[in-house]
Amino acid sequence: MKARSDTPVVLHVAAEFEQLAVVRAVTETLAILADYPFDDVADIKLAVDEVCSELIAAASTGEELVCAFAVTEADIRITLRSLTGAARVPDHESFGWHVLETLMSSVSVSRDLIDTGEQSTTIELVKRRNNG
Structure with missing residues (x-):
């Protein structure tokens, strides 16, 4: 299977904790197919789990x-997004944020206010290949 493609894999799931297993499985599968070392696969999966947990906890019902x-x-880029009401996630002072910055090559957050007054939070995780 060609793991490197210009076309992203996009997964839509309910913002519910029961869906974390599905997101973890897809994350792990794509990282393995992209030939990341197992330690990097574990780091990527942990980072995605942390971000998804925060987004789910802050997400509006439904x-x-x-x-x-x-x-x-060169890398794997994972973009995670949900409507988060007025909640500001992630907390840049939290232990979880520190872990994200340690595990991933880069982490960025953007927030957009939508017509309903809710906030759309998008977090991008990037893990570059370690070629050294």
Whole structure:
């Protein structure tokens, strides 16, 4: 299977904790298919789990969690998004945020206010290949 593609894999699930197993499985499968070392696969999966847990906890009832995975020769980019009401996630002072910054090559957050007054929170995780 060609793991590196210009077309991202996009997963839409209910923003519910019961869906974390599905997101974890897809994350792990794509990282393994992209030939990441097992330690990196575990780091990527842990980071995705942390972000998804925060987004789900802050999500409005009935919302969805959107996960987009783009694998290239240089890195894997994972974009996670949900409507989070007025909650500001993640907390940049938290232990979880520190863990994200340690596990991933880069972490970025963007927030957009939508017409309903809710906030859409998008978090992008990037894990670059360690070629050294």
